[in-house]
Amino acid sequence: MIKYDSINHVIRQIPYGKVATYGQIAGLVPGCTPRMVGYALASLKPGTDVPWFRVINRHGKISLRSDGGEDALQRHLLEAEGIQFDRTGRIDLEKIGWRGLSNSGPAPHHGCGQPP
DNA sequence: CTGATGACGGTGC
DNA sequence: GGCACCGCCATCA
Numbered sequence: 001m002i003k004y005d006s007i008n009h010v011i012r013q014i015p016y017g018k019v020a021t022y023g024q025i026a027g028l029v030p031g032c033t034p035r036m037v038g039y040a041l042a043s044l045k046p047g048t049d050v051p052w053f054r055v056i057n058r059h060g061k062i063s064l065r066s067d068g069g070e071d072a073l074q075r076h077l078l079e080a081e082g083i084q085f086d087r088t089g090r091i092d093l094e095k096i097g098w099r100g101l102s103n104s105g106p107a108p109h110h111g112c113g114q115p116p
Numbered sequence: 117c118t119g120a121t122g123a124c125g126g127t128g129c
Numbered sequence: 130g131g132c133a134c135c136g137c138c139a140t141c142a
Contacts, residue, residue: 003139022124033137038123043140055123063123070123 007032007040014054017081019091020098021058028100038063053077054098060091 010028014020022037029036041052042065053074057063062078064071075085083096091097 001139023126026125031138034124034126035122035137036124036139039121039137039139041123043122052123057123058125065123 003029003032003036004040004043007037008044008048008050011041011050011052011055014051014098017083018096018098019054019056019078019083019093021056021060021093022063023058024098025055056091060086060093060097061089 006029007025010025011020022034025037026032026034037055041050041055044050044052055063062071062074064074075089078091079085083091085091
């Protein structure tokens, strides 16, 4: 119970209104692979203080284990935090992706914008 | 103790 | 954009 605890600890640092990917979390935990992150979340129990719903895959989408009902719950929780979903059910990681507590100011990203 | 299992990411085509 | 292969280690029965 050390690796999983470290992973959970990182997830707990995700601020309100932000989301992080498995790779992001894995990058914050040395020696941890993106799989371990998923495995760690899979091992979480109900009532945990870990905001597992803020963890999504690199596609900016919600990952689910087997039950297709939890994804709706996760999406609902994210929307409740002001997170908006794309038409394809995707999340704009460039906009609300967690950048390690330094997400102040818009990214000088050019191009690749989706005109409304 | 052994064995099986598991919410992914990156790369190549 | 999709799909296939590979890497990785803690947890549970």
